[in-house]
Amino acid sequence: MSKKTNIDPATLQQVFGQTVFKTLLNSIPENASIGSSVSTFQFIRHVEDYIHVEVKKLYSDAEPPKFHFISETETDMVMDYQSARCMSHVCLGLIEGCAEHFGESVKVEMTPQTEDSSVVRFNLTLA
Ligand code: HEM
Structure with a gap:
């Protein structure tokens, strides 16, 4: 899809995560x-x-x-994402979709902990 659209894979993953959150x-x-959750972190x-x-x-x-x-x-909130699927940008999009659902503004910083990005540290800050 990235080749066909000329959009980089990370952006495609992020947009997929943002839009699929509501469906999930x-x-x-x-x-x-x-889970009586009232916030993104919960x-x-x-x-x-x-x-x-x-x-x-x-x-x-x-x-x-x-x-x-x-x-x-x-x-x-600081958490490490870990997956052999290396889809941390789907995770980013899902977190953004989640924050939108709870009406919160969350800044997300991602720092890969391994070369293949199978482990990525997420620093989330509530505005
Ligand atoms: C903030 C909310 C969520 C986050 C950050 C999150 C994160 C992720 C990510 C990043 C993946 C992609 C696979 C990977 O990276 O290994 C995934 C897979 C999946 N998630 Fe979540 N998720 C969230 C909410 C949900 C919800 C609400 C549901 C269902 C009600 C759900 C069900 C699933 C399923 C079925 C898969 C596919 C697993 C597989 O086929 O192996 N997730 N999730």
Whole structure:
């Protein structure tokens, strides 16, 4: 797709993540809570602790990423994204879609921790 559109793969991944967030959120059954999350940071933790765990139970061959939480305050969250799929820009887009859903403005800085970007540190700052 990148070759056909002349848009770099990272941007395509990011836009995909931004737009697919709403679809994923709407796919959560109505009787399942979204973990009483009221903020982007809470929801990201809920994804790691609950949603991606359920994804793995439902689809045994699924490989959602791991999030390692490093630190968190009211305004800052530091976490490492880890995945052999190396799709950290999908993660960026999903976080942006999530922030939009909660009506928050979140600045995201990404620092690759490995050459192949299978581990990327995310510094999130709430404006
Ligand atoms: C802030 C919210 C979320 C973030 C940051 C996030 C992150 C990601 C990323 C980056 C991937 C791509 C694969 C990879 O990098 O290894 C992924 C895969 C996936 N996520 Fe999430 N996710 C979020 C919310 C959700 C929600 C709400 C659902 C479902 C209700 C969901 C279900 C899935 C599924 C089914 C996959 C595909 C796994 C596979 O086929 O191996 N995610 N997620």
